[in-house]
Amino acid sequence: MQQKIGVIGIGMVGAPVARYFEEIRGLKRKEGLFLFDTDPKKNFSDDINQADIVFVSVPTPPASDGSSDLSALESVFKKLVENKIVVIKSTVPPGTTENFQKKYRMHKILFNPEFLDAKFNWEQFIKPNRQIIGSTAESEDVSGLILSLLPDAPFKSEIGATEAELVKYASNVHYARKVNLVNVIASLAEKLGANYADIRQAMAADYRIGNSHLDPNFGGYRGFGGHCLPKDTLALIASLEAAGLREEADLIKKDYDYNGKLLKEQGLTWEDIRIK
Ligand SMILES: NC(=O)c1ccc[n+]([C@@H]2O[C@H](COP(=O)([O-])OP(=O)(O)OC[C@H]3O[C@@H](n4cnc5c(N)ncnc54)[C@H](O)[C@@H]3O)[C@@H](O)[C@H]2O)c1
CATH class of the missing domain: 3.40.50.720 (NAD(P)-binding Rossmann-like Domain)
Structure with missing residues (x-):
């Protein structure tokens, strides 16, 4: 049946x-x-x-x-x-x-x-x-x-089940961190008068990096957003804190706060970028 x-x-x-x-x-x-x-x-x-x-x-x-x-x-x-x-x-x-x-x-x-x-x-x-x-x-x-x-x-x-739950957070927080790194590199390129588009293309050619999450202006603003990355980053921080992994929690919190800074500089709030 x-x-x-x-x-x-x-x-x-x-x-x-x-x-x-x-x-x-x-x-x-x-x-x-x-x-x-x-x-x-x-x-x-x-x-x-x-x-x-x-x-x-x-x-x-x-x-x-x-x-x-x-x-x-x-x-x-x-x-x-x-x-x-x-x-x-x-x-x-x-x-x-x-x-x-x-x-x-x-x-x-x-x-x-x-x-x-x-x-x-x-x-x-x-x-x-x-x-x-x-x-x-x-x-x-x-x-x-x-x-x-x-x-x-x-x-x-x-x-x-716990391993599978961690795979999901590891993936989304990896994407969030990747967006932050890309923004760091794009900011430095801007200061130096370097062309980030050229850098991006060459980074994407590295199979260990890949093509995704390399656009610092994805969605029309700098930083990570959407429905899942901010919420899953926060949830991983909470899990790390609950497990007593304070330095690890602080590391990921830096990512969250850096993204908050990027948004603020553009006059955006977390609420603005939570839209799907
Ligand atoms: N959106 C994505 O791309 C995505 C990707 C992977 C995982 N997820 C996860 O999947 C889950 C759902 O996300 P989503 O984007 O589909 O949300 P959604 O808001 O699009 O859909 C959720 C649906 O659940 C309904 N609902 C709320 N409470 C309910 C209840 N008690 N009983 C029955 N229905 C109820 C809502 O009315 C809504 O239709 C979240 O945990 C999210 O993090 C989302």
Whole structure:
């Protein structure tokens, strides 16, 4: 019998998940596919508890201390009954999946990081360059099943949930730091009357650096922005502080503050660049 799939949180990440299961895997709404979102305008109010496997992509915004606000995720777990396979796609701090697994023992809980860009969410969801499934001891036996249900990727990996959560932060904070470095080099080039475009092209030719995040004016302003990089940088700082890694937290905080300085110089606030 085919597994029934649920998707909770039909936004930038959840919408392509839902579309994939409907269009590519041919599941019929309310028979094999159940969609739920709290936004009444989106009109997704299927009975999610009819699903066996539930993908969750609800927001995890910064709390007042910079850590992730997991209240939407918590409310999802409160809603789910019986024994389900729950795949968290929301970006969550390292240790979150294990914590939910301890709290909601009836489910098998996994973490599947999503790496898509807001602009190309469908294209990148169906053609990912990596597909990573993070599991707990309780959910390890269904990790292969989840991997087999998702779009294929040249790099596939079944690892621990905490490792998978860290991969997501490592990636986004790496991009944020790269943008900072590029701004440092572009500022120095400007002072010296050097052409940053020439430097950028030559840097991109190094396969260890690559072409992405080398434009200091990406999005029309200097610095990193968008939906995820600022929030995930803050969340990593909070995780480092919680782990007692103060110097490491300070290092990443410098990145966050440097970006804040760049924005301020342009008359922008963090709120201005949070727009997707
Ligand atoms: N946007 C990206 O490019 C991207 C990429 C990778 C990971 N993520 C992560 O994925 C998660 C979701 O991000 P997004 O960009 O899709 O957000 P989004 O705001 O586009 O979508 C989230 C959806 O969840 C709904 N929602 C909120 N609370 C809910 C609840 N309790 N139950 C059901 N639905 C609820 C909202 O109405 C909204 O439709 C975040 O953790 C984000 O960090 C985002």
